[in-house]
Amino acid sequence: MMALLRSRRAMLILVGLVTVGLVSTMAVGLVNGWGAQPSGQEPAAQAEPAPDLSVLGDAPDGVEYTDLGQQCDVSECYRPVALTSDSAEGEQAVEAVYNHLLDAGWGRMLPQGATDPEDVPLTDSALTDGSVIVQGSAQPYTEDSTAGLILAHAGAPA
Secondary structure (H helix, E strand, C coil), X not given: CHHHXXXXXXXXXXXXXXXXXXXXXXXXXXXXXXXXXXXXXXXXXXXXXXXXXXXXXXXXXXXXXXXXXXXXXXXXXXXXXXXXXXXXXXXXXXXHHHHHHHHCCCEEECCCCCCCHHHCCHHHCEEECCCEEEEEXXXXXXXXXXXXXXXXXXXXXX
């Protein structure tokens, strides 16, 4: 057996077999990669489109909305919205929008574990109208913005 492995012809045949095995394994992996997605993962194209910016209504005085377009992950789509204000900083701009939405009938959602609204800053909450959730961020979403919002559907993702 050792004599066979020492011959040049046997080594070429062995190298050829290993190369064919590697190439065929890669080909099978590539073909399998083009197949259906694993169960439990739906493409974002089938997810419900993100809520439209119009659900917020008109922006409060001194604040301007900029729609940054719909973005989707595996199971849901959401809409980031940049807030721009010349007179308010990040948290103040989010608070102005929150107060505007609360005046329009939106409800406040406290963070998990919180029971008393007085103990939670308004900007640490989310707002909902029953079908849409708005979550504010004091961090700007673009270079020119003051703060930002995320709009998403209130229901569980599909």
